[in-house]
Amino acid sequence: MTKTYISADWILPMAGDDFAIADGAIVFENDKIIAVGKAKDLARHKETAQNVRDLTGFAVMPGLVNTHTHVAGAITKAMTEDVSGYGGAFKVALPLHEHYVRQEDIYLPGLLHAVEMLRTGTTTINECWWHQPESAKVIRDAGIRGVVAAEIREMDSSEAGFGNMERNWNRRMADEGIDEAIDLIENWHGKADGRITCRVAPDGPDRCTPKLLVELKELGDKYGVGLHAHTASIPGEAEFMLHNYGKRTIHFLNDLGLLGPGYVGAHCAFVDDSEIEVMRETGMHMAHTAYLVAKRGYYPPMEKIYKAGVSVALGSDWLSNDMWKVMRFAALIPRILSNNVGIRSGKDVLRMATIGGARALGMEDEIGSLEAGKKADIIAIDMRAAWFHPFRDEDLAANLVFNGNSTDVREVYVNGKHVVADGRMKDIDERKLIGEARAVAQSVWDRAAPLFAR
16 A cells, blocks of 8 residues: 655645635545545654655645546647637538548547646546547546547538538448447446546437437446537527427437436537526536637526526536636636626636536546545645735635636646646656647648648
């Protein structure tokens, strides 16, 4: 058994009545936390610990939980932010991935996306896309914790989008996705010392037939895993659902039996009042991609969603995986839209990014807070930078969310393993990886020259 003792100016458990423990400490053996509290009360552990860390000037908290990611999105970083109109993803990113990205192109750029997440404090991701065995390898090799799901679609997803009321359904694509989903669950679930688990991922209700959606729910039930799907995610989706099925997205999915505590719906940007009530009633979880949707020029009705009591966690989607940006936008944009500063506080979004994300993934008994018996997924933030000071301890949460930067994350442990030390990956040569990932991406971009010319 290897015991690690870490003391810090503040421990933020994200559990119990106290937001922060001043002059605190955390102790873990191998992958499990065994004690959290005042440093003076845990001093006995220091004598028997093989690893002792004095993080004076730091705040220590649970690793961040990102409930909606696509590591393959590294290949399209910064390509859609300045594309005019609602269709950046459909004009550039999705055609690129559907027609030019191959399975062998995923691993190295995906690993770089995982490095971005670890270095900015994310220790758990909820990942879906196609070519998911590659994403499972990314999770295994990066040292992050991840839920992986083959994203199953029944059409070329780049053909969806605003104004398109027709679909060219392709059952072969669905069958290939189902085969990949089964392969993932049977060969990757529980691997990498338990860091890898699986889900089933319908791409979206407008990209799968009703028959397929029911099949995927049954597949998840068969293996005892939840669902992860884009939900009310793009302009035109609600119009497509009404035109073809006479129901908006949330009602349609609920009537098919998909919604419930095991369902994570990404984005939920286009929901009305009646749908919000169903979201609350069913206990489904919303993966709020606060930074991504803002870049696209639209936003979910968060004031109503929060007021209704819907379970909301946070996700990055792709392109940028810095959860500090996501937290900040999750707090700020609803304030602007509602003219209500109190709609979400710094403490609120920190909880959404930790224990809230763990709860959405059904993993709250393992991760999301610093408590004895939970996994040692821990990050340490250097609070000695000028932008934090001077400050009162009472304002620690607001200071972290509104003044901190992702580069302030200096130490990261996942499953008790030290993966980021002094802000750098311990086992991955980041500069070398950047060059290798760039070469892979450049080959994709070269193949996709007709797309960019268009």
